[in-house]
Amino acid sequence: MDENSHSWSPWAYRPYCAGTQYCVFTNSMFRGNHGVSIITTSEIAASSPDLVAKLTSVQAGTDPAEPPYTVRDIPGKGKGLFATRRIARGEVFMEDYPSVLADVEFPGKVRRDEGQLILQRAIEQLGQSEEVLSLARSSTTGAPVQEDVMRTNTFGITIDQRSRMALFSKISRMNHACNPNAFTRFAESTLVNRVIAFRDIEPEEEITISYLEVGLPFSERQQALQNRWGFQCTCELCSAPKADIEASDRRRERVRAVRQEVLEHVQRRDFHSAIKLNEELVELIGKESMAPHLGEHYEVLARLYLAATDLKSAKKYAKLALVDLEANGGRDVYDSVDELKQLLEW
Ligand SMILES: [Zn+2]
Structure with a gap:
């Protein structure tokens, strides 16, 4: 059988379900070759025609010709994003679209091995699967790399009044700071997640966002970051006297x-x-x-x-x-x- 035939239209591949009610639907042409996979049940997919129409549309990517940032290695911290020119307060300097969207109930509703097969397929079928897999942190849990990527990189967003986990591969390159210099704003109508500068960001400065609600006291921040992302924060605020x-x-x-x-x-x-x-x-x-x-x-x-x-x-x-x-x-x-x-x- 031709897995790439149009019989699964509007999706690029035959929906993959690993024997569960949750399936992967992929459009590998979403936003150029960016691609998007959604993990949901067939019933939910059928009841979200607007979302399906958005996800199966084929539109050009929106990357500016020369983004004002670059990815660099940071000793002991993996990779990070650095400004290559001055970014003014209020400037939208990055736009990202989801690579993987999953119902928030999904991990709790499938057996772990089935969930892993589904995640693996969701990422494999993307145009930029390697970029997505490279988001894995040096995993200490021994979990498969796809699970590690999802656990440490997804945002909670709401689409069609349903909570979903969304993976944004460019945004995930940004490290956390408790007083960040940038923040994200997700627009449900277009699925775009914009990154905006909170204050002027100087050339060579690391660009950061907060993974947590801004304003938590020290011990609550450290505990939340340790529990979900497995690191101790050493940002300017956390390493102060x-x-x-x-x-x-x-x-x-x-x-x-x-x-x-x-x-x-x-x-x-x-x-x-x-x-x-x-x-x-x-x-x-x-x-x-x-x-x-x-x-x-x-x-x-x-x-x-x-x-x-x-x-x-x-x-x-x-x-x-x-x-x-x-x-x-x-x-x-x-x-x-x-x-x-x-x-x-x-
Ligand atoms: Zn901190």
Whole structure:
């Protein structure tokens, strides 16, 4: 039988199921020869026509002719991504598409050996299978390389209201830092995952993203990174003197507590107390370089001042929020951008 015949259209290969309800569907022509494999059940595939249409479309790749970064070896840390020119804050300098998409339930619903066969097939059938396999870290678990790649490189994303694990091979080249200089924004409508600079990145500087929610205290970060990714973080923040780490932890704990208190004040419609606490939050977040959250807090302040009928202060914070939200992806990412603009016109 011709495995490459068109009888499995729109997929490139006969769906492979390893005797389970989960199967691999591959389009090896997705985005040039990038390729994509989805691991799901036939029923789910049949009930997601939009997703299938997106995954089986054939479109050119989107790599800029000369990306502003290069992959380099880092002694003791594997590989990393380094800027080859200055990347300005807010610049989208990388776009990546999923190579493998798997239902989040998949690993728990199949026998391990069956799951491994499925993963193996999902990666083998890609145009860039070697690139994907090279993402394996020096595995200490003895797990097959495909499993290692999936466990240490996938992102949780939501498509069609379903949680999935997605492997982005270019994005996975970036190492973790607890105060990263870049972040990713996934757009469900096009399946593109964009990487945006949080702040200006200088030539030769390593480009990093956070694998975790930004803002966790030291011990929680270290434990989460050890459990899931098997490494100890030695980023700038984690290798600071003990006193600095303790001061940072205190600010981060305070951020958590204050966020909760703000909610309570808002529920009681005590906007003045909520505003005071939010101004403290903005200061703490600035000190902790938790930049991803700053625009959102400016927006909260704009809304609180509006609720407290102080239009002048509301506009001041709407303006600050817009600068940040625009730099972090604008209206593609934040529904509130248009609303904030309207507020400024009042
Ligand atoms: Zn760290």
